Amino acid sequence: MRRHTNKLEPMLRVDHAGEYGAVRIYEGQRAVFAALPGKEKTCALIDHMAEQEQAHLETFDKLLNEHKIRPTILGPVWHAAGYGLGVVTALMGEKAAMACTAAVEEVIDDHYARQIETLQQDAARGENNELLNTIEGFRADEAAHRETALNHGAAEAPGYELMRAVIRFGCQTAIRISEKI
Numbered sequence: 001m002r003r004h005t006n007k008l009e010p011m012l013r014v015d016h017a018g019e020y021g022a023v024r025i026y027e028g029q030r031a032v033f034a035a036l037p038g039k040e041k042t043c044a045l046i047d048h049m050a051e052q053e054q055a056h057l058e059t060f061d062k063l064l065n066e067h068k069i070r071p072t073i074l075g076p077v078w079h080a081a082g083y084g085l086g087v088v089t090a091l092m093g094e095k096a097a098m099a100c101t102a103a104v105e106e107v108i109d110d111h112y113a114r115q116i117e118t119l120q121q122d123a124a125r126g127e128n129n130e131l132l133n134t135i136e137g138f139r140a141d142e143a144a145h146r147e148t149a150l151n152h153g154a155a156e157a158p159g160y161e162l163m164r165a166v167i168r169f170g171c172q173t174a175i176r177i178s179e180k181i
Contacts, residue, residue: 008128009069010179011115015135016060017072017178018108018171021082023057025104026050028086029097042094045152049101052141059134072178081174085167095157102154103167105146111175112139 030046033039064071072078089100112135119132157163 024082032090098154099157101149
């Protein structure tokens with residue numbers, strides 16, 4: 001039985017919550033686009049990113065169990081909020097859905113970068129090397145999702161800067177809350 005360090009508890013809890021929220025966003029987007037004719041390419045793109053997020057979530061499920069860390073108690077909130085954000089942005093159109101992805105992934109990239117800095121210090125002492133490698137790999141996936149979203153017109157969405165600011169604020173707030181509870 002592995003015990004967690006104090007810094008791993010909020011780190012793993014928030015990463016799990018974030019990946020859970022991402023899966024739900026893509027589920028909401030997929031539900032809308034699957035109901036619309038001619039959106040097969042959009043669904044395939046969303047499915048690809050969603051599969052990676054699901055793999056990330058499964059990794060964090062495993063890590064929470066290994067380290068005996070409980071997930072955030074706000075799981076039901078993130079469940080509804082993620083799905084709702086996915087549905088709303090998809091209803092606004094493909095570019096708005098991509099704008100959502102770009103904004104979320106921008107925050108996650110920054111978040112993972114800070115975690116990597118901490119874990120690199122641990123790795124210099126021979127600690128948490130595997131977790132460092134995992135987070136680095138996930139960060140690369142998230143950066144690729146952001147790039148994909150930008151390449152598919154995210155910045156062309158009506159109200160992009162406002163949408164980006166609101167979604168970034170929501171994600172940053174969710175991170176701070178999920179680290180604590």
